[in-house]
Amino acid sequence: MKTVPLVVTGLGNVGRAFFSLLREKADDLERRYGLGLEILAVARAEGCFYSGGPLEVRQISKSGEPWTSGNPAWREGMRVTDVIGERGPGGCLVECTLSNLETGEPGMSYITAAFHGGWHAAAASKGALVVGLPALKALAAESGVLLKFSGATAAALPTLDVGLFSLAGARIEGIQGILNGTSNYILTRMGEGLDYGEALKEAQDKGIAEPNPAHDVEGWDTAGKILLITNACLDTEYVLKDVQVRGIAGLAVDFVRTARREGRSVKLLATAAPGRKGGRWSLDVRPSLIDATDPLAHVDGTEKGITFLTDSMGSVTVTGGRSNPRGAAAALLKDIINIYRPPF
Amino acid sequence: MKTVPLVVTGLGNVGRAFFSLLREKADDLERRYGLGLEILAVARAEGCFYSGGPLEVRQISKSGEPWTSGNPAWREGMRVTDVIGERGPGGCLVECTLSNLETGEPGMSYITAAFHGGWHAAAASKGALVVGLPALKALAAESGVLLKFSGATAAALPTLDVGLFSLAGARIEGIQGILNGTSNYILTRMGEGLDYGEALKEAQDKGIAEPNPAHDVEGWDTAGKILLITNACLDTEYVLKDVQVRGIAGLAVDFVRTARREGRSVKLLATAAPGRKGGRWSLDVRPSLIDATDPLAHVDGTEKGITFLTDSMGSVTVTGGRSNPRGAAAALLKDIINIYRPPF
Numbered sequence: 001m002k003t004v005p006l007v008v009t010g011l012g013n014v015g016r017a018f019f020s021l022l023r024e025k026a027d028d029l030e031r032r033y034g035l036g037l038e039i040l041a042v043a044r045a046e047g048c049f050y051s052g053g054p055l056e057v058r059q060i061s062k063s064g065e066p067w068t069s070g071n072p073a074w075r076e077g078m079r080v081t082d083v084i085g086e087r088g089p090g091g092c093l094v095e096c097t098l099s100n101l102e103t104g105e106p107g108m109s110y111i112t113a114a115f116h117g118g119w120h121a122a123a124a125s126k127g128a129l130v131v132g133l134p135a136l137k138a139l140a141a142e143s144g145v146l147l148k149f150s151g152a153t154a155a156a157l158p159t160l161d162v163g164l165f166s167l168a169g170a171r172i173e174g175i176q177g178i179l180n181g182t183s184n185y186i187l188t189r190m191g192e193g194l195d196y197g198e199a200l201k202e203a204q205d206k207g208i209a210e211p212n213p214a215h216d217v218e219g220w221d222t223a224g225k226i227l228l229i230t231n232a233c234l235d236t237e238y239v240l241k242d243v244q245v246r247g248i249a250g251l252a253v254d255f256v257r258t259a260r261r262e263g264r265s266v267k268l269l270a271t272a273a274p275g276r277k278g279g280r281w282s283l284d285v286r287p288s289l290i291d292a293t294d295p296l297a298h299v300d301g302t303e304k305g306i307t308f309l310t311d312s313m314g315s316v317t318v319t320g321g322r323s324n325p326r327g328a329a330a331a332l333l334k335d336i337i338n339i340y341r342p343p344f
Numbered sequence: 345m346k347t348v349p350l351v352v353t354g355l356g357n358v359g360r361a362f363f364s365l366l367r368e369k370a371d372d373l374e375r376r377y378g379l380g381l382e383i384l385a386v387a388r389a390e391g392c393f394y395s396g397g398p399l400e401v402r403q404i405s406k407s408g409e410p411w412t413s414g415n416p417a418w419r420e421g422m423r424v425t426d427v428i429g430e431r432g433p434g435g436c437l438v439e440c441t442l443s444n445l446e447t448g449e450p451g452m453s454y455i456t457a458a459f460h461g462g463w464h465a466a467a468a469s470k471g472a473l474v475v476g477l478p479a480l481k482a483l484a485a486e487s488g489v490l491l492k493f494s495g496a497t498a499a500a501l502p503t504l505d506v507g508l509f510s511l512a513g514a515r516i517e518g519i520q521g522i523l524n525g526t527s528n529y530i531l532t533r534m535g536e537g538l539d540y541g542e543a544l545k546e547a548q549d550k551g552i553a554e555p556n557p558a559h560d561v562e563g564w565d566t567a568g569k570i571l572l573i574t575n576a577c578l579d580t581e582y583v584l585k586d587v588q589v590r591g592i593a594g595l596a597v598d599f600v601r602t603a604r605r606e607g608r609s610v611k612l613l614a615t616a617a618p619g620r621k622g623g624r625w626s627l628d629v630r631p632s633l634i635d636a637t638d639p640l641a642h643v644d645g646t647e648k649g650i651t652f653l654t655d656s657m658g659s660v661t662v663t664g665g666r667s668n669p670r671g672a673a674a675a676l677l678k679d680i681i682n683i684y685r686p687p688f
Contacts, residue, residue, distance in 0.1 A: 025656075028513075033513075158511075166678065167502075168685070169677040169681050297642070298637070298642055312365060312500075313671060316502065327657060330656035
């Protein structure tokens with residue numbers, strides 16, 4: 001069995017779901033992939049939880065909250081670089097912070113530290129990647145490590161896997177996706193008769209939408225995802241301001257109802273389309289009418305989906321994948337397995 | 345650039361489409377993956393086309409037919425083993441014969457020869473795999489080479505990629521697929537009013553169904569695919585007689601029309617479902633009613649699709665992917681790229 005040390009950054013819902021999933025899957029990972037994954041440290045802004053051996057969730061939190069003061073595993077001032085320095089190269093950073101889409105921090109510093117120490121990184125947070133994917137890819141290549149980010153690009157819906165692995169050798173000629181479960185839930189409920197405010201409130205009551213839903217309903221979450229998917233699959237270097245973004249906030253219910261009467265749906269669609277004669281691609285996010293025959297037309301509720309148009313494989317659509325912290329944790333785990341497993 | 349020698353077995357539609365695709369993609373493969381793929385030989389029952397260097401399609405066929413007599417590149421009696429022996433290990437066999445589902449030949453002998461010579465194999469034909477996947481996997485592992493067969497499991501629709509790569513770490517709890525384009529086309533047209541005989545004839549006139557359509561409409565093609573997908577993704581060793589098979593041949597049009605009036609569809613569904621308490625899985629193929637909300641309900645015409653149910657990632661469905669020789673060739677190329685590309 002190959003033992004792999006991990007450092008988890010951030011202890012929000014995704015980080016904690018990752019802890020649970022790892023415990024649940026330990027035997028299975030050993031049996032199926034010959035892997036023993038151990039959480040060596042959990043990093044926060046002020047220090048690290050670190051005890052020199054594998055951490056259990058009970059060592060780092062009480063009543064579900066991070067527990068620092070008086071905790072024998074808490075090392076005030078310890079940094080990710082210190083942990084990696086003690087262990088040596090070959091581990092994997094598991095980036096679960098809430099990183100800022102403008103500065104990329106704190107994820108950017110964590111990932112950079114990992115690469116400099118010869119560690120791979122699997123990210124569930126978008127900030128660092130939206131801000132600096134090309135630079136991070138270059139640094140990973142220089143350092144001989146890998147950067148994976150399924151968890152940041154629609155979690156358990158395999159967007160990058162399909163674009164990079166399943167479509168290897170095909171030329172991608174267009175991408176279209178429903179990439180935000182919250183917006184899609186609101187639009188689905190509007191199609192069933194609720195107005196925007198009612199649908200949003202229902203989504204908030206059910207814990208689907210955040211108390212401050214701006215990031216989702218104004219389209220920025222979707223914009224970050226289509227940006228990352230495009231840059232990863234096409235090896236381009238577009239930036240967030242290249243994406244034309246219009247969200248669903250305040251959308252008139254009549255638009256959705258009329259569409260439905262005509263047998264069509266309104267979806268918050270992210271699109272990447274090639275420019276003419278090899279020019280720049282256009283990236284946009286906006287509420288769009290789609291026909292009932294479109295493979296994304298029946299992606300409803302909190303479901304997500306993506307279609308790739310290609311030259312040699314036709315069009316390939318993937319839909320589904322759990323949209324919650326457990327789904328994001330499963331996407332992180334998948335990426336880590338695919339970094340370390342033997343060729344198959 | 346890494347140069348990789350290939351031996352193609354079989355010169356049917358898929359083998360020829362592979363030749364064209366490779367020529368079309370040569371520059372792109374070098375630029376994106378650092379790979380130079382060269383067809384070193386084409387093997388037939390009686391000998392090989394072989395000239396010691398990369399073969400062009402004009403060296404091996406005239407008017408689209410294999411050209412042996414008087415051909416300077418034709419070596420009567422030369423075997424795959426001889427070609428591999430001259431070149432040494434590290435190449436890849438591209439298996440495109442029409443192999444028998446009962447004997448597995450001639451694919452079985454070709455793949456075995458490749459493994460013994462230290463070559464990988466990418467297969468578009470199912471015969472050898474349906475008959476002996478577990479033994480072939482064991483031999484590949486012993487020989488330190490890889491066996492890929494996307495082309496044999498719904499071609500450009502990524503079934504194995506999703507099951508093995510995108511769902512790594514998740515437990516698959518069920519599989520359901522529409523895996524045969526010909527049957528799905530016939531059922532789609534029956535839903536639009538044609539009876540079975542009319543729909544079959546139309547499919548034959550359009551080149552979608554074979555003159556002898558038994559393999560497709562009696563469900564054996566679908567059965568072979570669900571068997572291979574199940575055995576590959578679950579690491580099981582079921583055999584073809586474990587699959588309960590009922591095809592669509594002679595299906596009453598009333599069944600399809602009634603379903604449609606009730607908002608449902610009839611699909612030739614392949615299902616793999618776990619037994620109780622970890623017992624044997626049940627595998628079956630039969631015309632099945634599915635609801636309009638099923639993610640496979642709108643997979644119409646020659647399209648295919650597959651749904652995986654999992655414990656940690658929810659359900660993931662993939663649909664589409666070109667269903668013709670070019671799509672199968674693209675699947676072969678994808679597998680070859682994924683064998684040789686650097687980690688990403």
